[in-house]
Amino acid sequence: MIRATQFCIAMATLSALVGAAPAPSVSIVVSAPRPSILAGEPLFLTLTLKNMSTEKLLLRSDPDSFARVSVAPNGERTVWTAPPPEGDTGTFFKEVAPGEQETIKMVATETSRLTLPGQYRMTVEYVPLRASGVVDFNVQSFDEGALRARADAIHEAAVTLHDAEGGLNETALSTIEPEVARPFLCDVLKRKPDAVTTARKLEELADSDSIGCLIQVLPNSQGLQREVIIGALRTTMGRVQDDDLREKIGRALSGQR
Amino acid sequence: MTGPIAVTPVLFMSDGTEYDLPTVNVPASGVATVNVNNALSSAAAANAGSLANHLSQYGSASLRFSGVAPTVIAQTALGSPVRSLSYVARFTGILEGQPVSQTLEGLWWTRDAGMGGFVSLSNASGGVRNVSVQAITANGQAQPAQSFTLAPHAEQMLDLVTLVGRQLNAGEAGGLRIQFTGLEGEINVVGGLESQAGYSATMPFWMPPMTSMSASGIVLGHAGVMVGAPDAMMGFPAGTRFTPYLALRNLTAQVVPTSLILYTEQGTALPGPSQTLQPFESRQVDMSNLLQGLGMKDLNGMLTLAVGHTGQANDVIAAVGSADASGTYVFEVEGRTAEQGLSKQSPYWTVKDGSDTMVAVWNPTPAPEDVIVTLKYADSSGHYRFRVHLAAYATANLDVKELIADQSPDDEGNVIPSSKQEGSFVFQSAADVHAPLSLNVNVGIFNVLKGTCYYGTIWCDGYTGVTISPSSLTLPVPGNQQMNALGQYYDGTTPGVNAYTTWSSSNSSVASINPGGQVTAAGNGSATITATAKLPKYGQYSGYNPTCAALQIDQNYQAQAQVTVPACAVPTNYRQTSFYCASTTGVLSFNYTWDSSSGKIGDLASCTIQEVVRYDNNGVPPSPPFPNFTFPNPTVIPPNSSTRNGSSALLVDRHSPPSGSFVKPYSESTFNGSQDYQWNCACNGTGWTIFPGFQGIPIVRQVTKPTGTWEYKITKSSQSCTLVIPQ
Numbered sequence A: 001m002i003r004a005t006q007f008c009i010a011m012a013t014l015s016a017l018v019g020a021a022p023a024p025s026v027s028i029v030v031s032a033p034r035p036s037i038l039a040g041e042p043l044f045l046t047l048t049l050k051n052m053s054t055e056k057l058l059l060r061s062d063p064d065s066f067a068r069v070s071v072a073p074n075g076e077r078t079v080w081t082a083p084p085p086e087g088d089t090g091t092f093f094k095e096v097a098p099g100e101q102e103t104i105k106m107v108a109t110e111t112s113r114l115t116l117p118g119q120y121r122m123t124v125e126y127v128p129l130r131a132s133g134v135v136d137f138n139v140q141s142f143d144e145g146a147l148r149a150r151a152d153a154i155h156e157a158a159v160t161l162h163d164a165e166g167g168l169n170e171t172a173l174s175t176i177e178p179e180v181a182r183p184f185l186c187d188v189l190k191r192k193p194d195a196v197t198t199a200r201k202l203e204e205l206a207d208s209d210s211i212g213c214l215i216q217v218l219p220n221s222q223g224l225q226r227e228v229i230i231g232a233l234r235t236t237m238g239r240v241q242d243d244d245l246r247e248k249i250g251r252a253l254s255g256q257r
Numbered sequence B: 001m002t003g004p005i006a007v008t009p010v011l012f013m014s015d016g017t018e019y020d021l022p023t024v025n026v027p028a029s030g031v032a033t034v035n036v037n038n039a040l041s042s043a044a045a046a047n048a049g050s051l052a053n054h055l056s057q058y059g060s061a062s063l064r065f066s067g068v069a070p071t072v073i074a075q076t077a078l079g080s081p082v083r084s085l086s087y088v089a090r091f092t093g094i095l096e097g098q099p100v101s102q103t104l105e106g107l108w109w110t111r112d113a114g115m116g117g118f119v120s121l122s123n124a125s126g127g128v129r130n131v132s133v134q135a136i137t138a139n140g141q142a143q144p145a146q147s148f149t150l151a152p153h154a155e156q157m158l159d160l161v162t163l164v165g166r167q168l169n170a171g172e173a174g175g176l177r178i179q180f181t182g183l184e185g186e187i188n189v190v191g192g193l194e195s196q197a198g199y200s201a202t203m204p205f206w207m208p209p210m211t212s213m214s215a216s217g218i219v220l221g222h223a224g225v226m227v228g229a230p231d232a233m234m235g236f237p238a239g240t241r242f243t244p245y246l247a248l249r250n251l252t253a254q255v256v257p258t259s260l261i262l263y264t265e266q267g268t269a270l271p272g273p274s275q276t277l278q279p280f281e282s283r284q285v286d287m288s289n290l291l292q293g294l295g296m297k298d299l300n301g302m303l304t305l306a307v308g309h310t311g312q313a314n315d316v317i318a319a320v321g322s323a324d325a326s327g328t329y330v331f332e333v334e335g336r337t338a339e340q341g342l343s344k345q346s347p348y349w350t351v352k353d354g355s356d357t358m359v360a361v362w363n364p365t366p367a368p369e370d371v372i373v374t375l376k377y378a379d380s381s382g383h384y385r386f387r388v389h390l391a392a393y394a395t396a397n398l399d400v401k402e403l404i405a406d407q408s409p410d411d412e413g414n415v416i417p418s419s420k421q422e423g424s425f426v427f428q429s430a431a432d433v434h435a436p437l438s439l440n441v442n443v444g445i446f447n448v449l450k451g452t453c454y455y456g457t458i459w460c461d462g463y464t465g466v467t468i469s470p471s472s473l474t475l476p477v478p479g480n481q482q483m484n485a486l487g488q489y490y491d492g493t494t495p496g497v498n499a500y501t502t503w504s505s506s507n508s509s510v511a512s513i514n515p516g517g518q519v520t521a522a523g524n525g526s527a528t529i530t531a532t533a534k535l536p537k538y539g540q541y542s543g544y545n546p547t548c549a550a551l552q553i554d555q556n557y558q559a560q561a562q563v564t565v566p567a568c569a570v571p572t573n574y575r576q577t578s579f580y581c582a583s584t585t586g587v588l589s590f591n592y593t594w595d596s597s598s599g600k601i602g603d604l605a606s607c608t609i610q611e612v613v614r615y616d617n618n619g620v621p622p623s624p625p626f627p628n629f630t631f632p633n634p635t636v637i638p639p640n641s642s643t644r645n646g647s648s649a650l651l652v653d654r655h656s657p658p659s660g661s662f663v664k665p666y667s668e669s670t671f672n673g674s675q676d677y678q679w680n681c682a683c684n685g686t687g688w689t690i691f692p693g694f695q696g697i698p699i700v701r702q703v704t705k706p707t708g709t710w711e712y713k714i715t716k717s718s719q720s721c722t723l724v725i726p727q
Helices: A005-019 A109-113 A144-160 A163-175 A178-191 A196-205 A208-220 A223-237 A243-254 B036-046 B160-164 B287-293 B400-406 B548-552 B601-606
Strands: A026-031 A036-038 A043-051 A057-060 A066-071 A077-080 A088-096 A101-108 A118-126 A131-140 B005-013 B018-020 B024-026 B059-064 B075-080 B085-090 B100-109 B116-123 B129-136 B146-150 B155-159 B173-182 B187-194 B200-203 B216-227 B242-250 B256-263 B269-271 B275-277 B282-285 B301-311 B316-324 B330-333 B344-350 B355-362 B369-377 B383-390 B395-399 B422-429 B440-447 B452-456 B463-469 B472-474 B480-482 B484-489 B501-505 B511-513 B518-521 B525-535 B555-565 B571-582 B587-596 B607-615 B635-637 B650-655 B669-681 B697-704 B711-716 B719-724
Touching (some): A043 A131, A066 A101, A066 A109, A077 A109, A088 A101, A088 B607, A163 A196, A178 A196, A208 A223, A208 A243, B100 B282, B100 B316, B116 B146, B146 B155, B200 B316, B200 B330, B216 B242, B242 B256, B275 B282, B301 B316, B330 B452, B344 B355, B355 B383, B355 B400, B463 B525, B518 B555, B571 B719
Parallel strands (some): A026 A131, B463 B555, B472 B555
Antiparallel strands (some): A057 A088, A066 A077, A088 B650, A118 A131, B005 B024, B005 B059, B173 B282, B187 B200, B242 B282, B242 B316, B256 B269, B256 B275, B316 B330, B355 B395, B369 B422, B525 B555, B587 B650
């Protein structure tokens, strides 16, 4: 086992903060830009983490550092925790001075599975420091037409907004049920050259339409998106049972590197 | 204004000789009055040698002060208490532009036989001006013009009877046409009517209608026309009764059907007989007959007279007022169009030396309106402010002396101290001082003992300019910033006026701006953002125009702001700072950090940093012995662009074993990956760039048995981590 001194210091600081202070070193304010969502639509969150300590803190800025619990009108709880890291992963940390704050935006992906209409309360916890905040939101009854319109708006935002905001909307779209979201996912892939999340979602769906979209976009794709689409098609070719579809994928890939 | 203003009243004798009166300091929002007669008496005494030869019985006046006109608003009251005569003259500015032919149309009328009048022409310019004057008969025929040459600042007093060319009979009406070539406002015209009995009235002079303007429904409102016996509080002698008068003149070459509607204080409409005015015709309307026809002969109180027609505001001049039987007391009511505008002001109220001030406010709309009336004190020491609710078409009449006597606190707890005897008015919407308002206001300043009554001029409030907030900013690419246009209202307040503003950028490749005023940085450099706001202008309710709208139309105020877009900061000096092997899990971690080319890591907010790992066999390691696991190929880390923040200080990279159980039978096996670290900054537009030295870094995962024990081993950047797997 090899350790580097500098790294030890960094991690020791984080560990100490997790375990030592009885009160959290950060405060969290949670808000929802759209606090009323349709059943099937995910909730966007804005979190403001403020360093309440007297030391600089390194705070994670990715959604996987947070756990969420939503309590439905009937008391039912929906819990979301980050899956354990697999394969090769990376996490950004940001230095936050005492008294300073950091804003993190995320999509509560699990909320698109909430079906019971009514008022919900979500508690969001920053797992490394056990600090939490609360936000109330409302889920409206399922309305496919309205959800489709909302998915359309999210997909447009995914395509047109800048990097981070576009990425958030891409994530949000990928959580909406495929029957509604699929055409919009395909349009995002066509119009957003760095739409990795969307390509992965289509790979995950692996139905005829989704694969057809990957095949359709492939010839005009470039760079990393092209690599991701090729990787997705190769993976799906090993999974799909439909011979015609496999042949279609094969033809598409045969023309590529 | 927010501070006092030094104002020097300047008198010009009839020959143009200038005489400066002592400078007066007008307090902020305050009032100062100057007695011209006293000043001239002092001048005569002090300048017996130099000025004596130039002193005249009439002349003109101007005001000299520093600031943007009309920072000071003013009016002149002319009168003879001995003969109970009173007139109003206005201060008007000279408009910029090219000299063109200018026309002013006036209206005269007679109450008694043998009445006379005067017309004074004053040249406010520094050059000689030739002025022609024509009398217009009642049926619109123009009489031969008479010409006058006015030296700079000189004044010419003309006799109305001489201009008309005959003695005037009772109940007549006619017109006067004044023409000159120059700038608007260079020749000021004041006209007055008088009778031996003491009847006096100011003759209205208007600019003629403009042929380029389209026609619309016009209502000239005359708020607070006194009828019958006045309120006892006003102090008129017992038995005094007022009878309204109305004279009309058509300023167009067309027949103009004109409606007359009287409104009670409660807003009830009493339509009178319509008047069909022939081209350029002048006439008087017998208001006694009209009231009798409406069953209002015995009314005691106030009415509002609305004179309506279809066309332009200046088509029909109306002279409206009330006089007692002897003509001693004449309350003139100036007509103003009933359009929507902003707040209004009147520069003077007084209760001094036996004077009193009446105010009438009329709501010319079919919807109720709430109005805030503010009485400011002359010494700027405070104000009294109260709300007036006006039902549809209703009129409220207020007496300042009564307000002072009443001593009721306003909403702010103020009462008017009895020591406050002069001041000014502001009339505004109850919603906000900047909110649109439809309101007709008439102010009458009267003195029963002297038999004088002046109307107060009404000034249109509005804007004097626009500013942009922020006035300068530094905005890195691809930042956005909302710009706000702030109107400079006459009272010093600065409401947001983005809704009336168009935006432009001098260099859109540096910074563009959208119609909503949001600036987007595009490239290094500087750009000037210009806001053009179309706002009502702050200006006088001109004596030559009955409408605020004509004065306020299409004022395009401009302001500029500077946007600096700094050079694009990019991440540099990407480096590995540490690594860590978790021997119980086989996870090999690395820490990476980087700097900003600007020296400030926060400048990298527009940058994203990511890793890409590409694997052999499309991400499927050989199994057995590796677990049945597929690495997404390529793996982009972090997977979502929303979390790749270049301004972060640290990236912790974790390389875990493939999830799942290693599969027997084991054999020496290798699975290769290759890793790039790259950055992309929206501000430099070059797309993804791989950090030098961080391209194609091998990640080697092995199942190996170096010392008789099967283990998983991962190697990257010369560092390894091993995990003993089930044997």
